Amino acid sequence: MSKTVISVEQLSKEYRLGQIGTGSIAHDINRWWYRMRGKEDPYLKIGEENDRTKKGNSEYVWALNDISFQVKEGELLGIIGKNGAGKSTLLKILSKTTSPTKGCVKIRGRVASLLEVGTGFHPELSGRENIFLNGAILGMTKGEIRRKFDEIVDFAGVERYIDTPVKRYSSGMYVRLAFAVAAHLEPEILIVDEVLAVGDAEFQKKCLGKMQDVSSKEGRTVIFVSHNLTAVNTLCETAIYMKNGRIAKQGNALDVIELYSKTESEVVNHKKWPVDERPGDEVAEILEARLVDKDRNSITMAHTDQQIGVEFTYRVKKQGSQPVPNIHVFNMQGDNVFASAEKSNPVLGVPGTYTTVMWIPDHLLNDGRYLAGLATSTFVPEKVHFYAKEALIFDVVEDMEKRDVDYRGKMPGVIRPKLNWETIKLD
């Protein structure tokens, strides 16, 4: 069994809301007065659970509330949660940029955090000078930096500009150089905030790839904070789901993600339109839509190896109109993955309420988030009776254990068909 490298024990962190000004000195004096009499800090008691959407009564909130967990050597741990769930506060405490209010963290080995690349870059200094300065800020010695200098410059691809002040760099070059320095740190524990993943696609891929290398090839521990469920699922074996400063679930990454998308994400797996808001015209209107499995039970998310049913209920109002139900599926990049329509169905010529299911076969959609738009149309003449755009939003996830190739990263591509391969020996 590998050893524990991080142990977080009953960690809590309180923040004061609002402005610091004349009011806070009164609190400071009050706090000091309580302490002089040997009493507990009065402002710790009135801290509230941190839910930014609700208006609270207290000026103090618990950004972290009694968090405990452990991380093993070589583990790649993902931390997910909504904005304000306490993820960044946790990372700040782990990287020692702020201290907890209660509890403690014990760590074995050197910690480096990539909370933001390029920290401490000085615009007037040259690329060369900044590599040394930034490296030293991140905890490297000059000797270490000198040894890796060529590698860093090479990785960043800025050789030609190395003696130019970084203020003359393009923003792309700047980020590349900054990341190159950070990527060549050799800490036992690497903390990565998703801020890192805001660059272009190539840069993101480089970041994620580097993290995977660090963990699997070098046996280092990585803590990765992200909103990107797909990235967490492909990279991490284990994950923690944080909610309002507490751990809502921890364990196997897929289970945690499943609970997260069930409770938090903007997934819409079932939608019922109120009477006066139903999209539609005098021919047809939509009443309800939901995501179902093969037994017609509602589901919140689907697996790549599972058949997905998109079911919608609508009313046909006009005799003989025979509208055609159809569906448009988009991914989060806005690509129209496919569109599909039922054959013209004589049943729909009679007014009444109908339910239609469209089955998306297993092993068609790649993992990721999808939007489904539902419509009915007639084609001669062409007319759309209703089009409920983004009626359903759902996630398709992959169970990494069932993947039949050894490759563990994210499968590229809009779709993920299961194809037949044939290899024969020729000689």
Added chain:
Amino acid sequence: MSETLPHKQEKWDIVIEPKTHLLQLNLKEIWRYRDLLQLFVRRDFVAQYKQTILGPIWHIIQPVFTTLIYLLIFGQIANIPTDGIEPPILFYMSGITIWNYFAACLTNTSATFTANASIFGKVYFPRMVLPLSVVISNIVRFGIQFLLLLVFMIFYYFKGYSIHLSFAWLFIPVLIIMMAGIGLGLGIIISSLTTKYRDFAVLLTFAIQLGMYATPIVYPSSFLQKTPYKWIIEINPLSSIVECFRYSLFGKGTFTAGDLAYSGIFMLVVLFIGTIIFNKVEKSFMDTV
């Protein structure tokens, strides 16, 4: 994620806890980051004069002009004596050189937290490295101005004035360390207070301006000996350092060993208090800055 085995529980490299030990100096850690310290010094010095034509020569121009102005106003117009130091220009220049060092140490270290909040918020390194780097990079600046002072002394030697050489010169480094210590100590106290209440930063800018007049920079200590304002010079721990600095250079100055001891103790006290407050603040200042 199972329980830690009991026998493994003891050896941790880092323990992050809410409370700090008050007088934890972490000298070992600062030593580990000595390369960073050196790079910060370099950055301070190099970055300041990038894209200027005169570069470090600016370090010389500023004290020369200040000296000339003081010579005109305090020497020629106000007619304040210079303790018999001849020519008077050396009196003013020596005062300005050592005062500049103190003022720069104090102003720059007092901005430690607020000016570097963006770095501190993202990466951990011993925070004390920054104020230390300020004190050291200012020594370089002081060195340049001190050389300028020597050049002037030699120049006036050839014009017929004498140079006062004695063992007292060996005392100058000690005086510089005392100035640095007081500047650093006060600076980190103010920087710690500024994280929450910015009032102190405002206070500091004019406190330094006024402080110069409460220190024998533009007048000698002897000038106030018989006036009711003598006590100002006496409680000011910088007075004896400035007077001793002039005594070392020119053989003229009013101070006692007791005055110097007072300054030394003052330095130790502010450094002690400064370290305590700094340690307390560095852990959580990101929440209040």
